Amino acid sequence: MTIADRWLLPDGMDEVLPPQASRMEELRRALLDLYYCWGYDQVMPPPVEFLDSLLTGTGTDLELQTFKLTDQLTGRLMGVSADVTPQVARMDAHSMRHQGPARLCYCTNVLRAKADPHQGGRSPVQVGVELFGHAGLEADLEILQLALMSLKVAGADEVHLALGHIGIYRSLVQAAELDPDQERALFEALELKSPGALAAQVEASVADPALAEMFMALGRLHGDADVLETARRAFDGAPPAVEEALVQLRALHRGVQREHPEVDLYFDLAELRGYQYHTGMMFAAFVPGYGQALAKGGRYDDTGHAFGRARPATGFSMDLKQLATLVQSEPACDGIWAPAEGEGVAEAIAALRAGGHRVVRALPGQSTPPEAHRCSRRLVHDDGRWQTVAL
Numbered sequence: 001m002t003i004a005d006r007w008l009l010p011d012g013m014d015e016v017l018p019p020q021a022s023r024m025e026e027l028r029r030a031l032l033d034l035y036y037c038w039g040y041d042q043v044m045p046p047p048v049e050f051l052d053s054l055l056t057g058t059g060t061d062l063e064l065q066t067f068k069l070t071d072q073l074t075g076r077l078m079g080v081s082a083d084v085t086p087q088v089a090r091m092d093a094h095s096m097r098h099q100g101p102a103r104l105c106y107c108t109n110v111l112r113a114k115a116d117p118h119q120g121g122r123s124p125v126q127v128g129v130e131l132f133g134h135a136g137l138e139a140d141l142e143i144l145q146l147a148l149m150s151l152k153v154a155g156a157d158e159v160h161l162a163l164g165h166i167g168i169y170r171s172l173v174q175a176a177e178l179d180p181d182q183e184r185a186l187f188e189a190l191e192l193k194s195p196g197a198l199a200a201q202v203e204a205s206v207a208d209p210a211l212a213e214m215f216m217a218l219g220r221l222h223g224d225a226d227v228l229e230t231a232r233r234a235f236d237g238a239p240p241a242v243e244e245a246l247v248q249l250r251a252l253h254r255g256v257q258r259e260h261p262e263v264d265l266y267f268d269l270a271e272l273r274g275y276q277y278h279t280g281m282m283f284a285a286f287v288p289g290y291g292q293a294l295a296k297g298g299r300y301d302d303t304g305h306a307f308g309r310a311r312p313a314t315g316f317s318m319d320l321k322q323l324a325t326l327v328q329s330e331p332a333c334d335g336i337w338a339p340a341e342g343e344g345v346a347e348a349i350a351a352l353r354a355g356g357h358r359v360v361r362a363l364p365g366q367s368t369p370p371e372a373h374r375c376s377r378r379l380v381h382d383d384g385r386w387q388t389v390a391l
Helices: 020-037 057-065 085-096 137-154 166-176 180-192 195-205 209-218 226-234 240-259 303-307 345-354
Strands: 048-050 068-070 077-080 102-109 125-132 160-165 264-268 281-286 295-299 313-319 335-338 359-361 375-382 385-390
Touching (some): 020 102, 085 125, 085 303, 125 137, 137 281, 137 295, 137 313, 160 166, 166 180, 166 240, 180 195, 209 226, 240 264, 240 281, 335 345, 345 359, 345 375, 345 385
Parallel strands (some): 335 359, 335 375
Antiparallel strands (some): 068 077, 102 125, 160 281, 295 313
């Protein structure tokens, strides 16, 4: 390995330097304070867990993203956390066992074997909230509102919110009685957003003409709120769960518009992201200039069943690194440059730091200018006392 190679980082891994690191820390504090004000308690899951626990429930969809290693104490396989959600679900189900709703939030590093195609990066700092124990729309609406508030705190001026409901597709699949291979082929055709591929799979797999037409309509149902009325007509005669899903989406639309009328809403009833674990509404929030969703989440009921306690659950997550790039502001230049020596200078520096000021004390022989250390004032001894003056 050459000297130059020693500086290389693995693909998808990045380092955070000043001033971006300071911006991330400020944003982390602001978001956790926001969640605290909404009644969410912070948790800190471990970075590594036994694999059979980590990949249970919502985690099964993350197996290919999970780094695996052997525990030298027990010989059991462990996994490095690639997504905090299943860990928080385990905490709620097994470690905390709250009666009634539980609101939890977190901000921690995760590691992925490959980049998430929907929320990129292999080493994100995942921040988010989870609400357990309430199956009603009020919980889903709270999560949506908190996701939008989070983006606002991060500095997003314009947000586009995409809403969907996995229950529509799931109910149609059950009614059509598709086998696993047919369901997988139909799923892939819908993900491709290809009318031709969808038509071929529907013709090959769905015998009922009415259901076949509903599957074809599903691929076309995306757009503004008018899509919900079009869907109501297209799914006339569908299983009751389909109508219930549309009722929920209409209610969520009204709730978001009431609290956040500035947000542009978009509906995609064929969006199948997170199909393996979502059970109800799903959403993704986009900001102009970013090709990926900055916040994504939805309902994932009964995840805690594998841990002995099935609970309704809904939540969202974001990458703090991405959020911190929303505002590219210059770092504050408000430090105080202090001399290396002088009678009483140590006491004066200590008093300033105790008052919350940034004080950079020169080192003997140092030649770098104060401005390089983000200082705009200097500590000088004048009239028998130490005081600050502008540079």
